[in-house]
Amino acid sequence: MSEPTGLRARKKERTRDAIGDAAVSLFLERGFDRVSVNDIAAAAEISKPTLFRYFPTKEDLVLHRFADHQGEAARVVRDRESDIEPVTALHQHFRTGLDRCDPVTGLNDHPEVVAFHRLVFTTPSLAGRLTQYQLEDEEALADALGEGIQAHLRAAQVLAVQRVLARANWQKIADGRTAHAVRPEAIADADQAFKHLW
Helix, strand or coil, rough: CCCCCCHHHHHHHHHHHHHHHHHHHHHHHHHHHHHCHHHHHHHCCCCCCHHHHCCCCHHHHHHHHHHCCCCCCHHHHHHHCCCCCHHHHHHHHHHHHHCCCHHCCCCCCHHHHHHHHHHHHCCCHHHHHHHHHHHHHHHHHHHCCCCHHHHHHHHHHHHHHHHHHHHHHHHHHHHCCHHHHHHHHHHHHHHHHHHHCC
16 A cells, blocks of 8 residues: 555655764754764665755755745745735745744844854855755746846845845844844844835
8 A cells, every 4th residue: 555645755754863963963063064964864864866866966965945035025925915015025024934933034143043143144056056945936036026137136136135134134143132122123124125125
């Protein structure tokens, strides 16, 4: 009797999460460049070929945590109410992320989140791979905004604003402030930044 598809998918997702968690723990403990793929496979108790079936590159072992947000800006634009402008919907979505202290906004002071962002921002190969994710997001957002150069320019502006805001929030927290203390500034900065778009 074959395993039900839903159960198989859940098992694959649990395996993927376990591999990713093992990798991130090792990277945070030792540094990205000091951990080999063999180390990760051993920690996750899987073979190296199995690891590569789930994560094509070593960088993806870290950046899979951004996958939940992949294409998010495009979804916000596509799913907005028809009477709401795209930039307004994106602004509201970012503000909601600040309210939730979503790590993607940089406004999260959990020590593991701060360490994770430090790892990503200070490891050149991770920063480079993150740029690739952002370019894919930019393309998806441009498609959701319409056609032509204007859509691409607007998409680039929005994602640049979100990236700068998130990095500024993270830096303030990495410098020792709490998310609660940074929050009013983060909201004011977001409001100011989005006001100047389009």
